[in-house]
Amino acid sequence: MTTTLKPVDAVLVGFGWTGAIMGQQLCDAGLSVVALERGPWRDTATDFATGFAQDELRYMWRHHLFQNVADDTLTIRNNVNQDALPMRRLGSFLLGTGVGSGGVHWNGQIWRFLPTDFLTKSHNQQRYGKKAVSDNDLTVQDWGITYDQLEPFYDQFDKLCGTSGKAGNLRGEILPGGNPFEGPRSYEYPTPPMPQTYGPTLFGKAAAELGRHPFPHPTGNMSEAYTNPLGVQMGACTYCGFCEKFGCGNYSKASPQTTVLPYLLRKSNFTLKTECEVLRVELTPDKKRATGVTYVNSAGEEFFQPAEMVILSAYVLQNVRLLLLSGIGKPYDPKTGEGVVGKNYAYQTMSSVNVFFDDKIINPFIGAGALATVIDDFNGDNFDHGGLGFIGGAYIAGMVTGGRPIEMIYTPEGTPAWGLEWKHAAAKNYLRSFSLSIHGSCMSARGNYLDLDPTYRDIHGRPMLRMTFDFTQNDHKMSNYLTDRAAEVAKAMNPREIKLNRRTGSWNVTPYQTTHNTGGAIMGDSPKNSVVNKYLQSWDVPNVFSMGAGAFPQNAGYNPTATLAALAYLSADAIKSQYLKAPGPLVRG
Amino acid sequence: MGTKVNLDRRNFLIGGVAAGVAGVTVAAIHDGELGAPPQTIRGSVPWKEGTADAPPGATGSGYVYFTTVEAAFIEAAVGRLIPNDPVGPGGVEANVPFFLDRQLAGPFGRGDHYFLGGPWPKGTPEQGYQSRFSPAQLYRAAIVAIDQYVGANLGAAAFSALATADQDKLLKGLESGDVKLDGGVDSKSFFAMLLQNTKEGYFSDPIYGGNKDMGAWKMIGFPGAHYDYKEWVSRHGERVPYPTVGFKGRPGWTEGS
Numbered sequence: 137m138t139t140t141l142k143p144v145d146a147v148l149v150g151f152g153w154t155g156a157i158m159g160q161q162l163c164d165a166g167l168s169v170v171a172l173e174r175g176p177w178r179d180t181a182t183d184f185a186t187g188f189a190q191d192e193l194r195y196m197w198r199h200h201l202f203q204n205v206a207d208d209t210l211t212i213r214n215n216v217n218q219d220a221l222p223m224r225r226l227g228s229f230l231l232g233t234g235v236g237s238g239g240v241h242w243n244g245q246i247w248r249f250l251p252t253d254f255l256t257k258s259h260n261q262q263r264y265g266k267k268a269v270s271d272n273d274l275t276v277q278d279w280g281i282t283y284d285q286l287e288p289f290y291d292q293f294d295k296l297c298g299t300s301g302k303a304g305n306l307r308g309e310i311l312p313g314g315n316p317f318e319g320p321r322s323y324e325y326p327t328p329p330m331p332q333t334y335g336p337t338l339f340g341k342a343a344a345e346l347g348r349h350p351f352p353h354p355t356g357n358m359s360e361a362y363t364n365p366l367g368v369q370m371g372a373c374t375y376c377g378f379c380e381k382f383g384c385g386n387y388s389k390a391s392p393q394t395t396v397l398p399y400l401l402r403k404s405n406f407t408l409k410t411e412c413e414v415l416r417v418e419l420t421p422d423k424k425r426a427t428g429v430t431y432v433n434s435a436g437e438e439f440f441q442p443a444e445m446v447i448l449s450a451y452v453l454q455n456v457r458l459l460l461l462s463g464i465g466k467p468y469d470p471k472t473g474e475g476v477v478g479k480n481y482a483y484q485t486m487s488s489v490n491v492f493f494d495d496k497i498i499n500p501f502i503g504a505g506a507l508a509t510v511i512d513d514f515n516g517d518n519f520d521h522g523g524l525g526f527i528g529g530a531y532i533a534g535m536v537t538g539g540r541p542i543e544m545i546y547t548p549e550g551t552p553a554w555g556l557e558w559k560h561a562a563a564k565n566y567l568r569s570f571s572l573s574i575h576g577s578c579m580s581a582r583g584n585y586l587d588l589d590p591t592y593r594d595i596h597g598r599p600m601l602r603m604t605f606d607f608t609q610n611d612h613k614m615s616n617y618l619t620d621r622a623a624e625v626a627k628a629m630n631p632r633e634i635k636l637n638r639r640t641g642s643w644n645v646t647p648y649q650t651t652h653n654t655g656g657a658i659m660g661d662s663p664k665n666s667v668v669n670k671y672l673q674s675w676d677v678p679n680v681f682s683m684g685a686g687a688f689p690q691n692a693g694y695n696p697t698a699t700l701a702a703l704a705y706l707s708a709d710a711i712k713s714q715y716l717k718a719p720g721p722l723v724r725g
Numbered sequence: 726m727g728t729k730v731n732l733d734r735r736n737f738l739i740g741g742v743a744a745g746v747a748g749v750t751v752a753a754i755h756d757g758e759l760g761a762p763p764q765t766i767r768g769s770v771p772w773k774e775g776t777a778d779a780p781p782g783a784t785g786s787g788y789v790y791f792t793t794v795e796a797a798f799i800e801a802a803v804g805r806l807i808p809n810d811p812v813g814p815g816g817v818e819a820n821v822p823f824f825l826d827r828q829l830a831g832p833f834g835r836g837d838h839y840f841l842g843g844p845w846p847k848g849t850p851e852q853g854y855q856s857r858f859s860p861a862q863l864y865r866a867a868i869v870a871i872d873q874y875v876g877a878n879l880g881a882a883a884f885s886a887l888a889t890a891d892q893d894k895l896l897k898g899l900e901s902g903d904v905k906l907d908g909g910v911d912s913k914s915f916f917a918m919l920l921q922n923t924k925e926g927y928f929s930d931p932i933y934g935g936n937k938d939m940g941a942w943k944m945i946g947f948p949g950a951h952y953d954y955k956e957w958v959s960r961h962g963e964r965v966p967y968p969t970v971g972f973k974g975r976p977g978w979t980e981g982s
């Protein structure tokens with residue numbers, strides 16, 4: 137028995153960063169908006185107060201804020217010749233749920249992609265030849281937009297978050313202290329960069345000695361108090377070292393809760409419903425138009441919410457799954473290369489270098505989610521790839537996000553994982569070590585994709601999503617090259633020793649790597665090569681818009697949040713300025 | 726979720742946490758994400774004074790999950806994974822076995838955050854945990870299987886009866902997977918879980934029952950649950966003189982201090 141509710145102008149499916157941004161934008165334009173979030177309500181004072189937020193066991197290892205795989209997970213395999221099996225426990229990525237979702241327990245690392253990152257295929261083909269973008273079965277594409285088109289919306293997100301940082305390229309002028317490789321910014325960062333702790337400072341000094349260009353990591357952890365354009369206030373970060381996997385109890389990390397919700401929830405045309413999971417998007421019989429969504433709440437009651445527009449603002453994996461379950465767009469087939477939904481799933485290629493000192497007290501527990509000094513000399517196409525055999529790159533960060541002892545004790549090469557020798561190494565090195573993070577791109581490839589699993593089902597009886605993924609030779613080569621560049625900086629710090637943690641072998645679901653899943657609902661310039669157009673509008677069902685990193689045709693060597701937030705602003709702008717006047721396709725396919 | 730209790734923050738910080746969350750520890754709470762009633766939010770940010778999503782600390786004493794035989798294995802194994810010496814506490818001295826008992830008796834042990842549905846074919850190493858067992862079930866089955874292995878191959882009554890050198894050798898065999906166990910137990914999976922949970926008990930906040938007197942934190946130099954290091958950010962290379970503190974405070978804290 138399904139209850140039909142009063143129609144609304146727009147329904148938001150999922151309420152993290154993109155849901156909050158779209159809610160604010162569409163409500164300000166006067167639309168009636170209902171947001172459906174499958175997880176619980178969460179609020180700083182109640183759910184992650186400073187009295188108990190610094191709880192490594194509960195939040196990191198017991199997954200208190202994360203999606204519960206007992207209720208919903210996906211199946212995984214490295215290639216089409218294997219049987220996919222369920223991800224029975226979170227590991228490699230830590231999926232969000234609840235109001236704010238991953239925007240609550242992210243690190244706050246705010247990056248713009250490089251201008252050439254939006255032209256992955258055409259730029260690299262022009263500079264390095266056709267093989268560079270097709271070898272290793274790569275299926276990289278251009279995005280269908282340029283950096284310049286996205287820049288005003290990056291700026292909008294910076295102002296929402298109060299991003300702390302130093303511009304390296306202000307309207308074309310290269311400024312000292314910032315990232316000289318970044319695309320031109322129209323404005324300086326809203327707040328100054330965070331002061332750097334010892335580890336990042338040592339990294340920056342060593343990198344400069346090697347001729348690299350170190351700069352402070354741009355961050356959504358506030359260097360000082362900030363009031364954003366919506367009138368919402370944030371406080372200065374206290375460097376407690378519990379950002380990623382944790383909620384901030386101090387209103388110092390940009391999140392939907394700390395930047396949007398106090399403003400949005402006051403609007404009479406906005407309603408948020410929690411514990412409500414959307415089962416599918418309903419379409420007209422000709423499948424040309426969405427009529428709304430069907431959802432079930434935690435009491436088991438089923439509803440149909442009619443809506444003029446359906447905004448898929450859940451996580452990448454959920455958005456792609458809803459497209460597949462609802463029959464929107466043609467599913468991708470890796471054998472023929474035809475179809476688009478699920479195509480070009482990509483990830484992030486991570487490695488690290490641990491640095492150990494005898495004579496320096498690093499105090500790793502003084503940290504913040506994006507407290508780092510970074511070099512971008514080897515990211516994207518900031519360096520000559522001639523003869524290297526790969527495209528893409530990574531930023532290298534001397535980063536101290538915290539010193540949480542279950543997760544973040546580094547021991548030297550050859551130390552056993554337990555016993556007295558391990559204990560002594562932990563006691564000796566905890567205060568005197570830190571890690572360089574190599575945050576690499578992940579190029580899309582023919583065999584990496586998302587579809588529906590033929591065997592396993594969720595608690596609602598729907599097929600799970602199936603992820604088929606492995607790192608390509610392109611990404612292994614990139615990661616090895618970048619790890620060597622990081623090791624050079626590590627050695628230049630004159631430590632007692634270093635340890636290289638290379639990205640070897642096939643993708644493994646167990647160790648945490650990063651929650652930067654991308655692709656599967658990619659944007660592009662034609663319905664033949666993409667799921668959505670440059671405004672994130674479905675080519676097939678034009679009153680459906682799909683937000684998030686699912687739109688990335690491949691993943692660059694940066695954290696995805698600012699780019700997916702900027703795309704949401706760009707989409708909202710097109711909806712307000714064009715779509716509402718004449719609902720229909722914004723780009724002719 | 727579903728654990729929100731009335732909580733005075735000051736009482737909580739000073740030591741009222743055990744009273745505040747009594748019954749939560751081993752009660753059947755599902756702290757997953759679909760456990761709360763649906764809510765419609767409009768007009769303002771919902772907030773209720775004095776409520777907090779308080780952590781579910783361990784309560785009571787003695788074992789509630791482990792049998793005597795299981796406890797003998799756990800105490801012996803944890804003592805080898807983290808041996809005691811003057812550098813810092815061993816796993817047993819840090820109360821890790823008690824921590825493990827309370828964890829296995831609660832939502833973690835029940836597998837509330839595991840997907841345990843079938844079918845259950847054996848996967849590749851890259852596909853991670855693929856057992857039908859919840860963590861509590863895995864511990865139970867593994868301890869039986871290990872003691873059987875010891876009886877059949879090493880001529881002792883149980884793992885706990887072996888000399889420590891032989892215990893270490895067997896643990897290494899579990900770690901590498903060279904020791905094969907009966908009863909559907911994957912030795913590598915069990916060892917990985919035991920070692921991870923042991924380190925969790927050793928280094929987590931003492932409210933969960935391990936890390937007694939914050940001894941493991943003191944050993945490495947982690948000051949605990951402080952939340953403001955602003956004045957130390959730019960003081961490079963100096964030791965931060967803050968005393969180690971947990972959620973319930975530290976020795977020397979008194980009412981009104």
